[in-house]
Amino acid sequence: MTDGGRSAPDRLLAVLAAFDHAHPALSLTDVSRRAGLSLTTAHRLVGALTAWGALERDADGLYHVGLRLWELAALAPRGLALRQVALPYLEDLYEATHENVQLAVRDGTEVVYIEWLSGRSAVGVHIRVGARWPLHATGVGLALLAHEAPAFQQDYCAGSLAAFTPYTITDPVRLRRSLAEVRRTGVAVSSRQVTDDALSVAAAVRGATGQVAAAVSVVVPQSDAQVPALVPAVRLAARGISRALGWQPDRPDRTG
Amino acid sequence: MTDGGRSAPDRLLAVLAAFDHAHPALSLTDVSRRAGLSLTTAHRLVGALTAWGALERDADGLYHVGLRLWELAALAPRGLALRQVALPYLEDLYEATHENVQLAVRDGTEVVYIEWLSGRSAVGVHIRVGARWPLHATGVGLALLAHEAPAFQQDYCAGSLAAFTPYTITDPVRLRRSLAEVRRTGVAVSSRQVTDDALSVAAAVRGATGQVAAAVSVVVPQSDAQVPALVPAVRLAARGISRALGWQPDRPDRTG
Numbered sequence: 202m203t204d205g206g207r208s209a210p211d212r213l214l215a216v217l218a219a220f221d222h223a224h225p226a227l228s229l230t231d232v233s234r235r236a237g238l239s240l241t242t243a244h245r246l247v248g249a250l251t252a253w254g255a256l257e258r259d260a261d262g263l264y265h266v267g268l269r270l271w272e273l274a275a276l277a278p279r280g281l282a283l284r285q286v287a288l289p290y291l292e293d294l295y296e297a298t299h300e301n302v303q304l305a306v307r308d309g310t311e312v313v314y315i316e317w318l319s320g321r322s323a324v325g326v327h328i329r330v331g332a333r334w335p336l337h338a339t340g341v342g343l344a345l346l347a348h349e350a351p352a353f354q355q356d357y358c359a360g361s362l363a364a365f366t367p368y369t370i371t372d373p374v375r376l377r378r379s380l381a382e383v384r385r386t387g388v389a390v391s392s393r394q395v396t397d398d399a400l401s402v403a404a405a406v407r408g409a410t411g412q413v414a415a416a417v418s419v420v421v422p423q424s425d426a427q428v429p430a431l432v433p434a435v436r437l438a439a440r441g442i443s444r445a446l447g448w449q450p451d452r453p454d455r456t457g
Numbered sequence: 458m459t460d461g462g463r464s465a466p467d468r469l470l471a472v473l474a475a476f477d478h479a480h481p482a483l484s485l486t487d488v489s490r491r492a493g494l495s496l497t498t499a500h501r502l503v504g505a506l507t508a509w510g511a512l513e514r515d516a517d518g519l520y521h522v523g524l525r526l527w528e529l530a531a532l533a534p535r536g537l538a539l540r541q542v543a544l545p546y547l548e549d550l551y552e553a554t555h556e557n558v559q560l561a562v563r564d565g566t567e568v569v570y571i572e573w574l575s576g577r578s579a580v581g582v583h584i585r586v587g588a589r590w591p592l593h594a595t596g597v598g599l600a601l602l603a604h605e606a607p608a609f610q611q612d613y614c615a616g617s618l619a620a621f622t623p624y625t626i627t628d629p630v631r632l633r634r635s636l637a638e639v640r641r642t643g644v645a646v647s648s649r650q651v652t653d654d655a656l657s658v659a660a661a662v663r664g665a666t667g668q669v670a671a672a673v674s675v676v677v678p679q680s681d682a683q684v685p686a687l688v689p690a691v692r693l694a695a696r697g698i699s700r701a702l703g704w705q706p707d708r709p710d711r712t713g
Contacts, residue, residue, distance in 0.1 A: 209465030210505035217529060218509075225532045249466035253474075257535070266529055268564055271536030271571075273473060273522055276481045279513070280527030292574065296552065308524055315527075318548065 212238060216246045217255070222332075226263040279306050283415060283446075284316045287406070290441040291318055294419065297434050301420040304406075304442075305341040307349075308333070310357060312342045315415065334395065337362050337376055338369055340403030341416035343389035347380040348405050348413040354380060368393040388432050389416075393423050400426040404439035409447030417442060468494060472502045473511065478588075482519040535562050539671060539702075540572045543662070546697040547574055550675065553690050557676040560662075560698075561597040563605075564589070566613060568598045571671070590651065593618050593632055594625055596659030597672035599645035603636040604661050604669040610636060624649040644688050645672075649679050656682040660695035665703030673698060 207215070219227060219235035227235065233243035247264060250256040254269030275281040287304050295302045295318045304316040311333040336342035336357060346354060358373040358380075370376050383389045389403040403418035417439050419431050440450070463471070475483060475491035483491065489499035503520060506512040510525025531537040543560050551558045551574045560572040567589040592598035592613060602610060614629040614636075626632050639645045645659040659674035673695050675687050696706070 208505065210469050210502055213466050213469050214505070214509045214511070220529065220532055222532065225534070225538070246466055249464065249470065253470045255470070257533075259534075266533040266536070268533060268535050268562070268569060270526065271530040271533040272569065273476065274527040274530030274536075276476055276478065277513075277522040277524060277527040278481070278515075279524050280522070280530075282481070289575065292548075292551070295548070306524070313524060313528065319545065 212236070212242065213246050213250070216243065216250060220264075220266055226259070226265050228263055232264065279414075280315060286445050287316065287415070287417070287442045290438045290445065291316060291417065293441070294417070294434055294438040295319075298419050298421075298431065300431075302438075303341060303401075303418045303420065304415055305339075305345070305418070306415045307336065307342075307345045310336055310360070312336060312339055312345060312416070314341075335363055338365055338391070338394045340389045340391035340401030340418045340420075343379060343383055343391055344403040344405045344416040344418070345413060347383035347389065365395050366393050366397050368397075370394065388435060389418075390428055392426075398423050400428070402428060402431040402435045404435045406439050406446070407443040407448040411448065414446060415442070468492070468498060469502050469506070472499065472506060476520075476522055482515070482521050484519055488520065535671075536571060542701050543572065543671070543673070543698045546694045546701070547572060547673065549697070550673070550690055550694040554675050554677075554687065556687075558694075559597060559657075559674045559676065560671055561595075561601070561674070562671045563592065563598075563601045566592055566616070568592060568595055568601060568672070570597075591619055594621055594647070594650045596645045596647035596650075596657030596674045596676075599635060599639055599647055600659040600661045600672040600674070601669060603639035603645065621651050622649050622653050624653075626650065644691060645674075646684060648682075654679050656684070658684060658687040658691045660691045662695050662702070663699040663704040667704065670702060671698070 215236040215238065216232055219232050224231070224235065229240065229243055229247060232247055233240045236243060238246070247256060251258055251264070251267070254267045256264045257267040258264055283306070284304060291302050291304060301317065301319040303314055305312040305314045314332045334342060336346040346357060354377075358376050362371040362373070362376065363369070364371050370379060387404060390400070391403065392400045399420050400423040401418045401420040403416050405413045406415040406417055408414035417435060419435055421431065471492040471494065472488055475488050480487070480491065485496065485499055485503060488503055489496045492499060494502070503512060507514055507520070507523070510523045512520045513523040514520055539562070540560060547558050547560060558574040559570055561568040561570045570588050590598060592602040602613060614632050618627040618629070618632065619625070620627050626635060643660060646656070647659065648656045655676050656679040657674045657676040659672050661669045662671040662673055664670035673691060675691055677687065
């Protein structure tokens with residue numbers, strides 16, 4: 202195990218990157234191994250991060266992501282800041298439907314879930330805040346992809362389209378047709394694409410410049426989904442968030 | 458401006474610390490000045506943080522906290538992870554009251570707000586996720602402080618108690634009496650302590666060990682607050698979250 206060849210910032214960031222959803226609590230040895238650093242270096246860097254508050258040490262001696270990083274993350278315009286603007290509209294959507302309600306943004310070829318409201322009685326869907334999925338497999342992903350630049354869509358459709366269920370769209374021609382449908386109707390309906398039993402209805406959220414900034418969706422059990430009833434509610438929520446972000450509906454959109 | 462004397466981790470963390478609620482978007486020059494680093498060093502460190510995703514650069518060339526930091530922060534047990542467990546109960550409390558609902562944890566002598574649900578119609582209170590307040594000035598703070606070790610409470614009461622309104626408790630004797638009342642009743646009622654027009658009702662949330670882990674509150678306009686009606690709802694929400702965290706009511710508490 203060698204620390205050589207990497208810059209000081211890269212080594213510190215490697216310590217942070219050692220933590221992920223599958224590894225939220227790590228011993229010093231875990232950090233050293235996962236970050237590819239000597240135990241001495243890991244010890245020094247974990248110490249600096251803990252003193253600053255980016256990491257916290259629990260009673261068992263394991264390290265976790267700390268509160269200070271969370272406070273810093275609250276400043277991310279595409280994270281908690283966006284979520285803060287959107288939350289009242291997501292709550293309205295939740296109260297109107299009592300189903301899982303989500304807000305997501307695009308990062309590269311994936312969606313990242315920024316918010317996820319679900320009552321204790323709503324359908325159990327395996328999505329959590331901070332989770333990532335490929336764009337083509339989710340309603341929010343289709344809503345985001347459909348409004349990207351044509352070249353981006355072209356590249357995405359030409360790439361490898363992973364299947365999560367037998368129903369996931371993996372055919373580029375079918376995907377392009379779905380995207381055209383999203384642009385025509387203003388909503389994306391994604392049925393049994395991620396799990397066998399869920400259906401989502403999603404719509405794009407625009408920012409002040411008219412550019413698509415996020416997508417909002419409702420996820421329901423596929424078996425008794427009332428799509429026509431969900432569409433206006435999702436559309437209304439997306440427009441509400443867009444307005445709160447400064448979007449003006451009468452201004453021509455810069456995108457699709 | 459000199460970079461000397463500080464370690465490499467400290468310099469990188471100083472770049473992150475340059476961002477706060479009053480300064481969410483910074484130019485390279487801003488970062489250099491606020492972090493006390495040369496422009497060359499700031500340039501190199503901002504570059505490393507941007508490549509990693511901890512910072513993002515917008516169309517105007519300003520840097521913001523990035524999505525990757527937000528994803529990492531979602532792993533913080535006292536941040537989004539706690540919030541994820543608590544959210545369904547906070548939503549129930551919101552639906553029952555249609556008022557501002559908050560979840561907070563203690564960090565040193567302050568409360569940090571982890572979650573804040575508010576409908577578009579709820580009273581406008583100047584609290585945001587990630588905000589900090591001294592323990593004695595808020596309902597959640599009193600609920601947390603009342604269950605701390607006696608020595609901690611003693612030290613806190615003996616310290617300087619800042620006033621935010623003419624009604625804020627700044628007298629140690631009155632504060633100690635309030636804390637005893639919180640322990641007796643199980644709820645903290647904080648009236649016009651932070652602003653002239655708000656009242657909060659809060660209760661402590663316990664974790665699996667019986668230790669107080671967080672506090673939940675409802676904030677309403679002081680003028681027409683129905684405290685007796687809010688108390689059972691807040692208590693119920695606190696117990697629900699405690700149970701979800703693994704608390705067992707029949708086990709004797711380790712604290713106050």
